[in-house]
Amino acid sequence: MKTAIATVSISGNLEEKIEAIAEAGFDGVEIFEQDFIADARSPREVGERIRAAGLELMLFQPFRDFEGLTGDLRRKAFDRAERKFDLMQDLGCDLVLVCSSVHPEAAGGIDRAAADFAELGDRAAARDLRVGYEALAWGRHVDDHRDAWEIVRRADHPNVGLILDSFHTLGRGIDPETIRRIPGDRIFFVQLADAPNIPMDLLYWSRHFRNMPGEGDLDVTAFMRAVMATGYAGPISLEIFNDQFRGGMPKAIARDGYRSLVNLMDEVRRKEPALQIDLPDFPSPAAPEGVAFVEFATRGDEAQAIAGLLGTMGFTRVARHVAKDLELWQQGDIRIVLNAETRGHADTAYAASGTNICDIGLSVGSAADTVDRARALGTSAFVQERGAGELDIPAIRGLGGSVLHFVDEGLADVWQIEFKTTATPENGAGLFRVDHIAQTMSYDEMLSWSLFYTTLFRMEKQPMVDVVDPDGLVRSQALSTRDGSLRITLNGAETHRTLAGGFLADSFGAAVQHIALITDDIFATGSALAALGFASLPMTGNYYADLAARFDLAPERIAAMQSMNILYDRVGDGEFFQLYSRPFSGSMFFELVERRGGYDGYGAPNAPFRIAAQKRLGRPKGMPRH
Ligand code: MG
Ligand code: MG
DSSP states (O other), rough: EEEEEGGGOEEEEEEHHHHHHHTTTSEEEEEHHHHHTSSSSSSHHHHHHHHHHOOOEEEEEESOTTTTTHHHHHHHHHHHHHHHHHHHHHOOEEEEEEEOOOOOTTOOOOOHHHHHHHHHHHHHHTTOOOEEEETTOSSSOOOSHHHHHHHHHHHHTTTTTEEEEHHHHTTTTOOOGGGGGSSSGGGEEEOOOOOOOOOOOOHHHHHHHOOOTTTTSSSHHHHHHHHHTTTTOOOOEEEEBBHHHTTSSSHHHHHHHHHHHHHHHHHHHHTTSSSSOOOHHHHHBOOOOOEEEEEEEHHHHHHHHHHHHHHTTTTTEEEESSSEEEEEEEEEEEEEEEEESSSSHHHHHHHHHSSEEEEHHHHHHHHHHHHHHHHHHTOOOOOOOOOOOOOOOOOOOOGGEEEEEEEEEGTTTHHHHHEOOOOOOOOOTSEEEEEEEEEEGGGGHHHHHHHHHHHHHHHHEEEOEEEEEEEEEEEEEEETTTSSEEEEEEEEEOTTSSHHHHHHHHHHHHHEEEEEESSSSSSHHHHHHHHTOOOOOOOOOHHHHHHHHHSOOOOHHHHHHHHTOOOOOOOOTTEEEEEEEEBTTBBBEEEEEETTTOOOOOOGHHHHHHHHHHHHSOOOOOOOOO
């Protein structure tokens, strides 16, 4: 299987695009004419540069408004085609994409178009070139791949084939199963794009909102399953028009693209086991079983403050690392590591961001398989020098320099081997597991992060919700395993004035802002916390008066919630209780929750009131943290 990406899909000048595409692992490129025209080098030099980067120049695009013209216009269309053929020969590219005409004077007629392509095929054949025909979703007479195929079939020329584009098929709601009846050797090229499900003008949607397979709502997998069933053996290429990507970092976007393609073909392989798909073998995605540990890089007063906070939340300091400056705090199955090392990753993370969550450990079925899958998707393994007696816990570099470790059954005794027990955990406050991890990032990084998690693991996306911060909007995307064993929320800030945005500015990049821990009985937890001296985030009387108006709740229950600063949400029969710590080390915080009756959300309706309460306690706007 050869992978490719259109130069238009990523930002930068042609040189930056070529570098990013080669580095991400693609086999080839589609050169978009605009990118070529903007470059100062000759066609021959551009072609040589692309090949020197180890890339094949697989497609030249687009050639517009060709078929269905008559008289002088038709003659001119063929002249234009000859000029493009000259250029392609200089570039060293043998395939051109002709998209269906939107010319106001194109006459229509399947046979007329077929005759045009038969003649174009002869002219291309004379130069050893090939022509691929693509139905644009907004083409004047041809807007459906089935009609484009009929034209190619009737043109009946070995140098004329079909080009399929998932956006044009799926965006118009055409059943991709219809592709299965096309002979695979008549399909010359396949372009892929996904898109979010937003009702709007097709052309505008296509030019601005396409995204990588898996990032949107189109069934690109069904499309690709049908394509592969035809016996198609040509390149699989991404053609993404997206404003956000055009403003993104070329290398990061190219890596996302590569990850999405490999993941897509892996999914196709698993769903179509009868097909031979030329893709290296690597493990299927699995659902993580939960969070094994959360590690803070922290020092001095801030480390002491966190230790104090953990104590008032019912955690026990249970162990110290045998060789390093690491403390382990535990309650139920929740393990929190405070890392004060002055070497290695935690030190680097601390130097960059101050106190922060520098590492997360996930419990998985097989740590080795998880790393193998991550690497097949283009992620690098994380390796750090090990001290004597330390175990080799498989890890990867997540996005933005973050680190994820994977702990499986074989590594379960790491806490006994690497740590010296100093106390046994007490029952504490009844918290027993991590409910969710909330990462804050800039809005334009959200697609990358959700793609990262949903390709590596079997996790699903919930619909994006808007969280209203008094100073701006934050978008929140929840990802979770089907049984809720791992829940991650991605919060995308667009302005630094929001609580999330301020945190982002302080931490110099995407980072974990809060950890939510779960209890079976929020009221018992609340009482235990009060006895331990926990300082909860104070909520207003107005909040509780409003709760009484919104929900049918007994006054005693509301009074109990108010006395403990517990927030409440309900969806159907599901109830959600939340209790927040005060912010620490800038604007990090803990959230303590109870879910009842299958509540599957994160209390988004409460976010404006929680954020306002945090801001009341926080430093004045614009003041630095240190
Ligand atoms: Mg296309
Ligand atoms: Mg939360």
